[in-house]
Amino acid sequence: MIMVKKSVYLDNSASTRVLDEVVSAMIPYFTEIYGNPSSLHSFGIKAKKALDDSRKIVANSINANPEEIIFTSGGTESDNIAVFGVAAARKDGRIITTKIEHPAIKNTVQKLKTQGFEVLFIDVDYEGFINIKQLEESINADTILVSIIHANNEIGTIQDIETIGNIIKTKNPNTYFHVDAVQSYMKLPIDVVSAKIDLLSIASHKIHGPKGVGALYIRNGVKLKSLQLGGSHEKNLRAGTENVPGIVGFAKAVELNLVDLEEYTKNLVFLRDRLIDGIEKRIPHVILNGPRGVSRNSNNVNISFKHIEGESILLYLDMQGIAVSTGSACSSTSLKPSHVLEAIGLPVEICHGSIRFTLSRYTTKEEIDYVLEVFPKIIAKLRALSPLNAN
Amino acid sequence: MVYSDTVMDHFKNPRNVGEIKDADGTGNVGNPMCGDMMTITIEVKDNVISDIKFKTFGCAAAIATSSMITELVKGLTIEDALKITKDDIVENLGGLPPIKLHCSNLAADALKKAIDDYREKLNK
Secondary structure, eight states: OOOOOOOEEOBTTTOOOOOHHHHHHHTHHHHTSOSOTTOSSHHHHHHHHHHHHHHHHHHHHTTOOGGGEEEESSHHHHHHHHHHHHHHHHOSOEEEEETTOOHHHHHHHHHHHHTTOEEEEEOBOTTSOBOHHHHHHHOOTTEEEEEEESBOTTTOBBOOHHHHHHHHHHHOTTSEEEEEOTTTBTTBOOOTTTTTOSEEEEESTTTTSOSSOEEEEEOTTOOOOOOSOSSOHHHHTSOSOOOHHHHHHHHHHHHHHHHSHHHHHHHHHHHHHHHHHHHHHHOSSEEEOSOOGGGBOTTEEEEEETTSOHHHHHHHHHHTTEEOEEOOGGGSSSOOOOHHHHHTTOOHHHHTTEEEEEOOTTOOHHHHHHHHHHHHHHHHHHHHHOTTOOO | OOOOHHHHHHHHSOSSBSOOTTOSEEEEEEEGGGTEEEEEEEEEETTEEEEEEEEEESOHHHHHHHHHHHHHHTTOBHHHHHTOOHHHHHHHTTOOOGGGTHHHHHHHHHHHHHHHHHHHHHHO
16 A cells, blocks of 8 residues: 555645645746736736736735835845835834734834834733734834734734724824734635725735735824835836736735635634644644634634744654744754743743644644644654653 | 755764663753753763663754764763763754754763763762
């Protein structure tokens, strides 16, 4: 009998499989409609039409107008254009963010701090919810920007952006509200109008679209200064010929996600909780990081396994065909554990043993059950090696 | 980051895992806060390391270096065992990624501490 090695991809917050229909939709834009959308001839006009249609689809998905969307190379670039763009336009002032941001925000605001901006990092509780009162008290007349991650990329905590948006605009209507929605887009409904959002970052490859494409929503009237010089593409904010095939693929992925958003989110929640419950029942000395239930992103499971180290767990899982990620320092180039796990108050030695599983519409019940079957043996083997084992 | 086949072999099938009861020497190094911790216990007969076991909390490199050092020094005299350097461990493992080189220090230090502990006990 031939043994087929299983292959279970549970690292969908890192990147996702592109939908087949998305690939098909992109192909003509490499070989047939390859003109530059800025060109005036028929080749250019066709490409421009694809760009306009895509912009409409993305805008509609967050209740924005098409002219409020610019296409970028992804979440990181969207975050950079938003944060540095506001800073360059306003020149000085206070910037408020949280202790659990993605590096694309964390490192951009750190840079602004060195340039004289005042930067405050709002605390989070043990489940990763930001201290709303602290945020409210921190917004003053000088505050130019508040940037909040909607669903945390590591522990899945969902912030109440509607409440936050209202608080910001009540305290200071001139403060811009930026939301990093890279992990929540196409998993949670987003309405930029009702949440009073001025800027919002999203990325294609997290929603089964191609890599290298993202978008930034910029509410009409918001003033940004551009960082990249060149042609007048994307409202003068992102010089460079648009990635037409990528943008077409992104829009197609949005369209396809919207068809069954509610249904597959329900399925994701079912699989997510089956994985959490199964691990908690089968393996002792584990801690779920982030909240349970509706305030947890539908695709995220993050668990710390005491007495063992994350990279070892990741590699043993990989030998069984299971792909995950870890917040362990040993897997990073910095040798520092995850700042998110530190911010929720997890002891450092436990941070090292944390594993993130992120599911997608391709994840099956059989795959989750396979993980639950092989996982206890892996943990037992590593714990037998550990001098820290409680037994 | 990719590990050598030898590192992966020692990580998958670590040699000499465990703890020697009433060991002649024990070496503890590292700190769980740093993500690396290692305990080496040795049994010494006629100045020769007759048995050695390890327990390690850490990444694949930490586990593989622990496993490798136990293989390298088992059966050696105390003096010869002390001659094993971190570079010997790395070489025998077919190399380590640069960021993981500190793991080899840990294994060499743990062995040295176990031998120091053995010598201290002898002199008592």
